[in-house]
Amino acid sequence: xxxxxxxxIAAGTSAAAKAxxxxxxxDIIIFEASGYVSVGACxxxxxxxxxxxxxxxxxxxxxxxxxxTGIKVKVGWTVNQIDLKEGKLYAEDSSxxxxxxxxxxxVLATGATPRKLNVxxxxxxxxxxxxxxxxxxxxxxYLKENNVKNVVVRGSGFIAMELVEAFVEKxxxxxxxxxxxxVSLDQDIADGIPSLLDSRGVKRIWRDDIEEVQGxxxxxxxxxxxxxxxxxxxxxxALGVVPNSQLAxxxxxxxxxxxxxxxDERMQTSFEGVYAAGDCAHSYSAVDGSPVYLPLGxxxxxxGRVAGTNVAGGNAVMPKIAGSxxxxxxxxxxxxxxxxxxxxxxxxxxxxxxxxxxxxxAHYYPGSGTIKxxxxxxxRTGRLLGGQIVGLYTAVKRIDVISAVICMRGTVxxxxxxxxxxxxxxxxxxxxxxxxxxxxxxx
Amino acid sequence: xxxxxxxxIAAGTSAAAKAxxxxxxxDIIIFEASGYVSVGACxxxxxxxxxxxxxxxxxxxxxxxxxxTGIKVKVGWTVNQIDLKEGKLYAEDSSxxxxxxxxxxxVLATGATPRKLNVxxxxxxxxxxxxxxxxxxxxxxYLKENNVKNVVVRGSGFIAMELVEAFVEKxxxxxxxxxxxxVSLDQDIADGIPSLLDSRGVKRIWRDDIEEVQGxxxxxxxxxxxxxxxxxxxxxxALGVVPNSQLAxxxxxxxxxxxxxxxDERMQTSFEGVYAAGDCAHSYSAVDGSPVYLPLGxxxxxxGRVAGTNVAGGNAVMPKIAGSxxxxxxxxxxxxxxxxxxxxxxxxxxxxxxxxxxxxxAHYYPGSGTIKxxxxxxxRTGRLLGGQIVGLYTAVKRIDVISAVICMRGTVxxxxxxxxxxxxxxxxxxxxxxxxxxxxxxx
Numbered sequence: 001x002x003x004x005x006x007x008x009i010a011a012g013t014s015a016a017a018k019a020x021x022x023x024x025x026x027d028i029i030i031f032e033a034s035g036y037v038s039v040g041a042c043x044x045x046x047x048x049x050x051x052x053x054x055x056x057x058x059x060x061x062x063x064x065x066x067x068x069t070g071i072k073v074k075v076g077w078t079v080n081q082i083d084l085k086e087g088k089l090y091a092e093d094s095s096x097x098x099x100x101x102x103x104x105x106x107v108l109a110t111g112a113t114p115r116k117l118n119v120x121x122x123x124x125x126x127x128x129x130x131x132x133x134x135x136x137x138x139x140x141x142y143l144k145e146n147n148v149k150n151v152v153v154r155g156s157g158f159i160a161m162e163l164v165e166a167f168v169e170k171x172x173x174x175x176x177x178x179x180x181x182x183v184s185l186d187q188d189i190a191d192g193i194p195s196l197l198d199s200r201g202v203k204r205i206w207r208d209d210i211e212e213v214q215g216x217x218x219x220x221x222x223x224x225x226x227x228x229x230x231x232x233x234x235x236x237x238a239l240g241v242v243p244n245s246q247l248a249x250x251x252x253x254x255x256x257x258x259x260x261x262x263x264d265e266r267m268q269t270s271f272e273g274v275y276a277a278g279d280c281a282h283s284y285s286a287v288d289g290s291p292v293y294l295p296l297g298x299x300x301x302x303x304g305r306v307a308g309t310n311v312a313g314g315n316a317v318m319p320k321i322a323g324s325x326x327x328x329x330x331x332x333x334x335x336x337x338x339x340x341x342x343x344x345x346x347x348x349x350x351x352x353x354x355x356x357x358x359x360x361x362a363h364y365y366p367g368s369g370t371i372k373x374x375x376x377x378x379x380r381t382g383r384l385l386g387g388q389i390v391g392l393y394t395a396v397k398r399i400d401v402i403s404a405v406i407c408m409r410g411t412v413x414x415x416x417x418x419x420x421x422x423x424x425x426x427x428x429x430x431x432x433x434x435x436x437x438x439x440x441x442x443x
Numbered sequence: 444x445x446x447x448x449x450x451x452i453a454a455g456t457s458a459a460a461k462a463x464x465x466x467x468x469x470d471i472i473i474f475e476a477s478g479y480v481s482v483g484a485c486x487x488x489x490x491x492x493x494x495x496x497x498x499x500x501x502x503x504x505x506x507x508x509x510x511x512t513g514i515k516v517k518v519g520w521t522v523n524q525i526d527l528k529e530g531k532l533y534a535e536d537s538s539x540x541x542x543x544x545x546x547x548x549x550v551l552a553t554g555a556t557p558r559k560l561n562v563x564x565x566x567x568x569x570x571x572x573x574x575x576x577x578x579x580x581x582x583x584x585y586l587k588e589n590n591v592k593n594v595v596v597r598g599s600g601f602i603a604m605e606l607v608e609a610f611v612e613k614x615x616x617x618x619x620x621x622x623x624x625x626v627s628l629d630q631d632i633a634d635g636i637p638s639l640l641d642s643r644g645v646k647r648i649w650r651d652d653i654e655e656v657q658g659x660x661x662x663x664x665x666x667x668x669x670x671x672x673x674x675x676x677x678x679x680x681a682l683g684v685v686p687n688s689q690l691a692x693x694x695x696x697x698x699x700x701x702x703x704x705x706x707d708e709r710m711q712t713s714f715e716g717v718y719a720a721g722d723c724a725h726s727y728s729a730v731d732g733s734p735v736y737l738p739l740g741x742x743x744x745x746x747g748r749v750a751g752t753n754v755a756g757g758n759a760v761m762p763k764i765a766g767s768x769x770x771x772x773x774x775x776x777x778x779x780x781x782x783x784x785x786x787x788x789x790x791x792x793x794x795x796x797x798x799x800x801x802x803x804x805a806h807y808y809p810g811s812g813t814i815k816x817x818x819x820x821x822x823r824t825g826r827l828l829g830g831q832i833v834g835l836y837t838a839v840k841r842i843d844v845i846s847a848v849i850c851m852r853g854t855v856x857x858x859x860x861x862x863x864x865x866x867x868x869x870x871x872x873x874x875x876x877x878x879x880x881x882x883x884x885x886x
Binding site (some may be wrong): 286299316326328362365422423431432 | 453494500503759766768780787851873
């Protein structure tokens with residue numbers, strides 16, 4: 001059995017490794033367009049911040065590690081055509097020399113591409129995106145070769161905020177431009193983030209956007225829609241990503257939400273024997289069963305594992321997901337699971353909500369801080385629809401308890417009844433999550 | 444409606460406060476034998492360690508705080524007789540002057556008493572137990588008035604270990620005597636604890652016991668069963684507790700596991716209108732439904748809330764519990780939920796197990812440490828029976844995810860499918876809990 005895997009970062013390598021373990025004698029080949037495979041891309045902001053001493057530490061495994069297990073890896077090879085009926089794909093190496101490869105089964109793990117800034121000057125030198133490891137090296141190189149003082153970050157998601165932190169930590173003058181309230185939390189719980197950034201000296205230009213990137217061949221300044229002009233030696237754009245699904249579409253595969261490749265619960269596409277995984281594919285929501293596009297490292301690996309099992313003849317199901325995310329922003333942590341208010345409204349799901357404020361540890365324990373927990377649930381049934389937590393960064397991983405209840409289709413009553421471990425260094429005797437659930441369950 | 448509450452530390456005050464909120468015009472009176480109410484007793488080791496600057500910080504609310512909400516508090520009054528049929532109880536103040544009080548309904552929150560050391564010399568000055576706030580003041584006073592250098596802690600539970608940490612932090616020479624492997628974890632996961640204590644200079648005398656406490660009127664040394672003699676200026680005994688259920692038994696109430704007061708899921712005793720809560724009562728296990736005696740602060744407050752609702756005419760059910768516990772031991776955290784191997788064997792429940800070792804954060808993230816996760820489950824159904832975690836103390840609160848699945852009667856497959864929030868400062872892309880669940884679910 002010949003299995004081809006297109007893409008070798010997170011989902012692709014997970015799929016290949018799992019396929020090899022599932023069918024030891026399968027003939028597996030990975031095509032990766034960049035020069036690197038198996039990169040911990042989520043760690044890139046932490047390298048830029050200086051927390052990770054060497055960029056290479058982000059590389060989990062190298063081509064030779066896969067070759068050792070019997071998986072072939074073609075690094076620098078771009079797949080640009082797939083003939084599903086004939087079972088063959090056309091790939092080119094970095095010199096443009098191409099070749100047809102045949103396969104019995106296929107995994108598409110083509111990833112995603114940063115959403116581009118579409119304004120005059122966006123092509124100037126010094127404007128960057130950060131998606132893959134090569135992007136990181138380019139930014140690093142640019143910082144080395146130029147006297148960068150003023151850095152602008154455009155975007156409002158977790159990665160944009162992690163980049164803001166990184167550049168502040170490195171001593172740059174940092175401006176954050178965001179068209180709406182940053183991170184995917186609701187306004188009533190995220191209200192501590194602006195003052196945090198202010199206290200760290202970040203210039204915030206929010207509810208505004210870039211009108212023009214100014215400069216000759218290199219960026220010099222940014223002009224916003226409201227007319228402000230900010231000196232800028234570098235701009236990093238983090239506006240989210242769009243799935244790399246054109247190759248799949250051209251091959252005749254159906255697309256789904258956000259133009260991601262349509263998959264079933266086994267990660268199989270609309271063509272039998274062809275699977276998709278990672279940032280090019282979607283998941284299904286544990287809240288309402290709908291397809292959701294969430295390009296997250298954790299899900300990419302889960303997707304890959306399921307696709308890898310199935311492509312090799314096993315039988316695995318990708319669980320419906322709560323869509324849990326978490327991020328550290330300086331000393332603050334923000335976490336979300338399920339849907340937020342905007343997402344619920346967009347889906348026409350009516351909900352009730354509660355936001356509570358509590359201590360994250362016993363009130364007398366040193367270093368205890370304030371934490372906010374928000375819950376969203378369906379009034380009629382009590383079913384949990386979402387949760388959000390903001391607090392000291394060490395305290396927000398408790399989002400996972402809310403996620404567990406959502407993944408098991410539980411109610412606020414179920415959450416209230418979870419017996420959370422208590423000791424003064426870890427929580428107050430009533431954990432903030434329980435406090436929120438008690439209120440939601442009207443206890 | 445006259446409601447009497449016997450005991451005013453955790454469960455009693457929770458019950459009284461909740462009863463008052465449930466029935467605003469109820470006439471509520473708390474009897475507390477000690478001089479204090481509403482104490483965060485779990486914080487006492489941290490005060491001894493010097494982490495909490497003032498012992499008074501452990502006091503959550505004072506009698507006057509309750510009086511303000513219309514709850515009467517009789518501090519220093521000991522209840523020593525209850526006539527359930529007549530609806531009256533006899534209480535004495537600290538001078539021994541007694542009085543009968545009538546009630547319509549009753550909550551017993553009489554707590555528990557430390558299990559006593561029963562060897563020659565156990566009555567000597569300098570031998571202490573630590574259960575209530577007065578015990579803490581006695582220990583503090585003794586330390587002030589005596590030139591204490593050598594402290595021995597007898598016991599193997601979480602509190603004993605917290606005391607070991609406290610006395611090490613204060614610079615004493617500390618000896619830990621334990622008759623079995625400390626903390627309620629299985630051997631295969633707790634094996635890092637001895638070397639941790641060794642590295643902190645603790646003298647460990649384990650799998651041994653005290654034969655005699657030596658001294659004149661004050662402790663001078665301890666002789667162990669194996670014949671070792673250790674200098675000791677102070678001994679703190681933490682051998683667990685026994686429920687204070689004699690008063691209830693004398694009143695005709697039925698007892699249950701470990702001689703705790705028998706209660707139903709509404710915390711009602713065998714006599715209608717009489718409730719019990721906290722360390723004097725038991726809970727029911729979410730694993731097998733059996734009554735379990737777990738004298739924990741978190742459960743005491745839950746018990747109290749349920750008893751308080753019901754005694755005031757409401758209708759609340761105490762959820763079945765996983766029995767989650769957690770403790771910090773220097774930089775290490777240990778956590779447990781559900782049953783351990785010994786507890787499963789005692790109940791005749793057959794189980795499968797897995798122990799995994801992983802990083803607690805992304806491998807490249809600074810400060811990432813090693814964590815061990817153990818899962819126990821029923822082979823036939825996959826139902827989760829227990830979990831244990833040992834690792835950096837900031838990393839072990841993820842036990843709550845395992846607890847959530849146990850509380851919802853889930854399987855290792857359910858645990859595997861929980862969508863845990865990922866970012867490099869919080870976990871590897873596969874959370875250690877998921878890694879363990881994947882192995883258990885044979886994925």
